Amino acid sequence: MIGMKVYRMGIPYAGILLGILLISRAGMCKDEIRVAGRITGKVTDAKTGKPLYGANILVLGTVLGAASDMEGQFFIHNLPVGTYDVEASMMGYKKEIKKEVPVLSGKDTQIAFQLEPTVLQQPALVVTASKRTQHLEDAPTSIDVVDKKDIQARNVTTLDEVLQNTAGVGIINGQINLRGSTGWNLAAGSRVLLMVDSHPLINGDTGGLDWDVIPVEEVERVEIVKGAGSALYGSNAMAGMVNILTRDPTPYPETRLRLSWGFYDEPAYPQWRWTDRFLTYKFFDLNHYDPRHTLSFENVDLSHSRSLGNVGILLKVGRKRSSGYMENGDYSRWNVLGKTKVHLGSNKTLTVMGNWALDNHGKFFEWASQESPMVVKSGKLGDRVRNEKANVYATFQHGINRKLAYTLKANVYRNNWQNLFHDDDSTYAITDRFGSEAQVYYSSGKHSLTFGSELTMHHTRSLIYGKHDTRDVALYAEDELKFSPVLIATWGTRYDYHSVVGISSDQQISPRAGLVFRPWNKNSLRFSVGHGFRAPSIAEVFAEYTYSGIKVESNLDLKKAERAWSFEFGTSQTWEGRLTKEFSTLSFGQNPFRWALEHLNPSFLLDVAFFWSQYKNMIDVEPNLETNTAKFMNLGRARIRGVETRLQASTFDRHLSATLGYTYIDPMDLDAQRTLYYRSRHRIVTSVEFRLGRFSFGWDYRYASRIEEVIPVLDSGYDERVPMHVMDGRILADLGGTQIGLEGKNLGNYHYTLRQRFLEPIRHFIVTLRTKF
Amino acid sequence: MKRFVLWGIVGAIFYTASCYHGHGLSPLPSGIQGHIVFQGVWPDSTSAVRVVALKSFPWGVTNRDSLLAFFQQAFLTGNLGYSDPLPLFSEECDYVLELNPGLWERISVVWFPDNLMGLKEIGTYYENPANPGTPSSVVITSGRMQKGINIAADFIHVDSESPFLESGEKP
Numbered sequence A: 001m002i003g004m005k006v007y008r009m010g011i012p013y014a015g016i017l018l019g020i021l022l023i024s025r026a027g028m029c030k031d032e033i034r035v036a037g038r039i040t041g042k043v044t045d046a047k048t049g050k051p052l053y054g055a056n057i058l059v060l061g062t063v064l065g066a067a068s069d070m071e072g073q074f075f076i077h078n079l080p081v082g083t084y085d086v087e088a089s090m091m092g093y094k095k096e097i098k099k100e101v102p103v104l105s106g107k108d109t110q111i112a113f114q115l116e117p118t119v120l121q122q123p124a125l126v127v128t129a130s131k132r133t134q135h136l137e138d139a140p141t142s143i144d145v146v147d148k149k150d151i152q153a154r155n156v157t158t159l160d161e162v163l164q165n166t167a168g169v170g171i172i173n174g175q176i177n178l179r180g181s182t183g184w185n186l187a188a189g190s191r192v193l194l195m196v197d198s199h200p201l202i203n204g205d206t207g208g209l210d211w212d213v214i215p216v217e218e219v220e221r222v223e224i225v226k227g228a229g230s231a232l233y234g235s236n237a238m239a240g241m242v243n244i245l246t247r248d249p250t251p252y253p254e255t256r257l258r259l260s261w262g263f264y265d266e267p268a269y270p271q272w273r274w275t276d277r278f279l280t281y282k283f284f285d286l287n288h289y290d291p292r293h294t295l296s297f298e299n300v301d302l303s304h305s306r307s308l309g310n311v312g313i314l315l316k317v318g319r320k321r322s323s324g325y326m327e328n329g330d331y332s333r334w335n336v337l338g339k340t341k342v343h344l345g346s347n348k349t350l351t352v353m354g355n356w357a358l359d360n361h362g363k364f365f366e367w368a369s370q371e372s373p374m375v376v377k378s379g380k381l382g383d384r385v386r387n388e389k390a391n392v393y394a395t396f397q398h399g400i401n402r403k404l405a406y407t408l409k410a411n412v413y414r415n416n417w418q419n420l421f422h423d424d425d426s427t428y429a430i431t432d433r434f435g436s437e438a439q440v441y442y443s444s445g446k447h448s449l450t451f452g453s454e455l456t457m458h459h460t461r462s463l464i465y466g467k468h469d470t471r472d473v474a475l476y477a478e479d480e481l482k483f484s485p486v487l488i489a490t491w492g493t494r495y496d497y498h499s500v501v502g503i504s505s506d507q508q509i510s511p512r513a514g515l516v517f518r519p520w521n522k523n524s525l526r527f528s529v530g531h532g533f534r535a536p537s538i539a540e541v542f543a544e545y546t547y548s549g550i551k552v553e554s555n556l557d558l559k560k561a562e563r564a565w566s567f568e569f570g571t572s573q574t575w576e577g578r579l580t581k582e583f584s585t586l587s588f589g590q591n592p593f594r595w596a597l598e599h600l601n602p603s604f605l606l607d608v609a610f611f612w613s614q615y616k617n618m619i620d621v622e623p624n625l626e627t628n629t630a631k632f633m634n635l636g637r638a639r640i641r642g643v644e645t646r647l648q649a650s651t652f653d654r655h656l657s658a659t660l661g662y663t664y665i666d667p668m669d670l671d672a673q674r675t676l677y678y679r680s681r682h683r684i685v686t687s688v689e690f691r692l693g694r695f696s697f698g699w700d701y702r703y704a705s706r707i708e709e710v711i712p713v714l715d716s717g718y719d720e721r722v723p724m725h726v727m728d729g730r731i732l733a734d735l736g737g738t739q740i741g742l743e744g745k746n747l748g749n750y751h752y753t754l755r756q757r758f759l760e761p762i763r764h765f766i767v768t769l770r771t772k773f
Numbered sequence B: 001m002k003r004f005v006l007w008g009i010v011g012a013i014f015y016t017a018s019c020y021h022g023h024g025l026s027p028l029p030s031g032i033q034g035h036i037v038f039q040g041v042w043p044d045s046t047s048a049v050r051v052v053a054l055k056s057f058p059w060g061v062t063n064r065d066s067l068l069a070f071f072q073q074a075f076l077t078g079n080l081g082y083s084d085p086l087p088l089f090s091e092e093c094d095y096v097l098e099l100n101p102g103l104w105e106r107i108s109v110v111w112f113p114d115n116l117m118g119l120k121e122i123g124t125y126y127e128n129p130a131n132p133g134t135p136s137s138v139v140i141t142s143g144r145m146q147k148g149i150n151i152a153a154d155f156i157h158v159d160s161e162s163p164f165l166e167s168g169e170k171p
Helices: A002-027 A030-034 A148-153 A538-542 A592-600 B002-019 B064-077 B155-159
Strands: A037-045 A056-059 A065-067 A073-079 A082-089 A096-103 A108-115 A142-147 A169-172 A175-178 A193-196 A219-226 A240-246 A254-264 A296-308 A311-322 A331-343 A348-362 A367-369 A372-376 A384-399 A404-420 A428-444 A447-462 A466-484 A487-500 A504-517 A523-534 A545-547 A550-553 A562-575 A603-616 A619-624 A629-634 A638-651 A656-669 A682-692 A695-704 A724-735 A738-745 A764-772 B031-039 B046-054 B080-082 B092-098 B102-104 B106-113 B120-124 B138-140 B151-154
Touching: A037 A056, A037 A082, A037 A096, A056 A073, A065 A073, A073 A082, A082 A108, A096 A108, A142 A148, A142 A603, A148 A219, A175 A240, A466 A538, B031 B046, B031 B138, B031 B155, B046 B092, B064 B080, B080 B092, B106 B151, B106 B155, B120 B155, B151 B155
Parallel strands: A037 A108, A193 A240, A550 A629, B031 B151
Antiparallel strands: A037 A073, A056 A065, A056 A082, A082 A096, A142 A219, A169 A175, A219 A240, A254 A296, A254 A764, A296 A311, A311 A331, A331 A348, A348 A384, A367 A372, A384 A404, A404 A428, A428 A447, A447 A466, A466 A487, A487 A504, A504 A523, A523 A562, A545 A550, A562 A603, A603 A638, A619 A629, A638 A656, A656 A682, A682 A695, A695 A724, A724 A738, A738 A764, B031 B092, B046 B080, B046 B106, B102 B138, B106 B120, B120 B151
């Protein structure tokens, strides 16, 4: 029987491989193989003449491309004889296209790119929105990109701390909200798919997200795609995707070290000071000062990267420790990562990454009282959770010819946690996720076709969930049709079969369509409509536990997936001045007014998006006020609509830059006629960056309006909800290969909760040293 | 360049100030709240009327000067809590008085003339007003406003000799 099941599961893959074979025959003839040539060249900075490492080179109208090495060199193999348009792009530079580059049989064609620096920092290429490399402006949905500079400037322990500075992104207890999508489902059931290098990283039992397993220091960039993504990614992507792309091994030997140390300030009210371990409390009393006793935290990350022939290797070990700012707030973490990228010949690469994380942390479910919000309830002191995670993935990419490429992916993710509570040290869960995917990308003329198949299995053993298996099989296809350079249409669909073995099964069709229209230079209009779904997670169906004071009961009747139609209409306009350094004749001291006029040079990007999601059978927590319990249920109809505005501006030749994002949502449970739980109607994020020589100064501010509705089972006659006002500031000194940073977080020492009875971090300061050699 | 830096600093300060919104959540207030009914005629010499809570009361002391000295001492040592001035010349009003957790022996409505030493208690809290007995004490718990501490005040007591209505031995 098992053999038969495996055989059935393999049918989609057999179809994909057959498709590859047929299309490869159609896309490539014998003549093409015989007369293949090569394009090689170099990418340099037009201003400095220095080679650019990591620039993307694409042969337009084909699936082929390359990235420049540390000398700026690139090689594109196996190009049939003909003429091609070749594009080079890199973040922080204007893209450049070389038209009609000839390729001759068996010969190299040399081209040189000299990229002009730009004022606005926008990536040219993204990989998440359509499951393939595409130009950012060609994507029909809203995309935000957080790059490594943003991450490294803000010294963070987990990546979610950075993402909450992005427009429309809110984080509650690790659950990511894109435009109010998830709220807070007791840490179960995310409506946003989290991925690492395009491999899903969703917790197999809760359907939640595990941020502590992500190696922050090795992240190259994060792509945040807002809007229905189920047409390509299936369950969990119904409100969008967050794809974390880690850096590749360097072609040269490089060792990186990050050391950081920080401490917590006192709370704003003396009566909340629950210990004498706050540093500021003892700061001037050196007789009693003991650094080992202070409420502090430290991170050490050490990595080494190099290439040995065609094999690139990246190894990293990380250690994080914190005493926390409240009782049971401490943690101790280890993280070990290994990544290798092997070039197996022309247009063939194999990437394998393994990541192991061990986390032992105190558990703070809820505070004792608002009089003592940093103290756990009686009898909970010392309760801990031990959590071990391992994630391994492999990606094989092969560009067969100029029209056809395919990718094979496989991943395993194990999550193993155990409660070490005073009254319970036996509750545990071990969840294994096995995923695999075959994907084909075919580009011909005006069409860019992506299709593939996915197979996912979850195996869960737990004291609170029981023993359960789930199976997911999916087939998908999407086509991008370029009618002209100014009009691009996208359409596709995905079929998903989901089963909880022996209990229930469900199937979904998730279509999506999009249109991008660029009526004039630097302007684009986009429209997309898509269907998304999310199958209930094992925890939502089977779990019986108490979380944050809420007693959750199992609901074996929860069998229906929640579904939603999502629409988005957006427009973006860029106005970009040119860098003025080359023709500036005066220094600031000679004539400040004229200098300011010469250098003012404002540039901006304005993006406005209207969005509307209509949910059916939405899965949410339904309280029972009589029994003071709650359970996950299919609620019925819900709607989240709103508008989002993003402004990115820069002036004085990038010395001063700022971003502003405002998101308004109207989240309604249409059946109960109430606002959905744990949503803020207004959210503002703003950031200002000021550079002066080797120094840069940064300031972030985040606002979220008061959460209107919360699960009412905790109602105890008072209400601790307030709006969120958080500001962070930082100073960074760049001394060549070494950076020293000082950062203050929550500088206003603003106290707030995002879920009941849990005080978010108080003011703290961090010193960081980052160096490479 | 110096001006450039200066403008940057000014901008940062302005930005910081615009983002500052206090400290958000605060410890929950504890104390008492209730309703006061005034009887009699408000004296023209009234300066203020407040609700006053005393942590302890010198039962058995009847001497006017000793009682005033006790009152003064309680004020200086923090063993006394008092409300904002109640609306003058009203017939009734609500009040809120924040107090630290613990036992408060006496809750009073106190009339203050221009001369503070002429203060007079014109009403005190009885748990059961129909059968008053001695003034009732109140136990304040952390983070909780105790409601229903209602007091009847009568301006007829303004003319009495003792600053407190009842100060005999507590039974």
